[in-house]
Amino acid sequence: SWNRILVLVSTAQDKDADAMLGMLAALRGAKLFLTRNPFRGAELSFYGRWLDRAEGAWDSYEEAFLKVMSQAREGDLVLVTGSLYP
Numbered sequence: 001s002w003n004r005i006l007v008l009v010s011t012a013q014d015k016d017a018d019a020m021l022g023m024l025a026a027l028r029g030a031k032l033f034l035t036r037n038p039f040r041g042a043e044l045s046f047y048g049r050w051l052d053r054a055e056g057a058w059d060s061y062e063e064a065f066l067k068v069m070s071q072a073r074e075g076d077l078v079l080v081t082g083s084l085y086p
Contacts, residue, residue, distance in 0.1 A: 002077040004029040008068045010061055010082040013042040021050045024081070031055045035064035037082065 007024050009032065011017045025032055034047050034057040044057050051057055055071075058064040065080065072078050 002029065003073070003075040004031055005077045005079055006031050006033065006055075006068050006072055008033045008035065008064055008078070008080045010035045010037045010064075011042055011046075012037050012039065012083040013046055015042075015083045017042070017047055017050070021047070024079075025053065033057070033064060033068050035059070035061040 005027050007027070007030055009021065009024065011020060021032065024030060032050065032054045034044065034050065034054045036043050036059050038061060044051065044059060047054070047057070056064070056067060058067060068078060068080075
């Protein structure tokens with residue numbers, strides 16, 4: 001069991017980010033963080049309304065990862081996720 005779940009998400013432009021973020025946001029104690037996708041060109045604007053709901057959003061995925069990890073405390077779960085490719 002965890003206190004909070006810090007979820008860093010990067011998704012491709014051809015994925016249903018709204019549905020994915022909705023499911024992740026519903027997790028108990030979830031805090032969403034967003035970053036752009038370097039592989040299929042999804043810019044931050046792709047996340048639309050989720051930018052306002054996210055705890056943070058960064059263009060650089062390296063910076064995003066470091067920022068999220070700096071916020072993690074003992075008892076937190078950090079999940080880094082995004083699009084799955086065939």
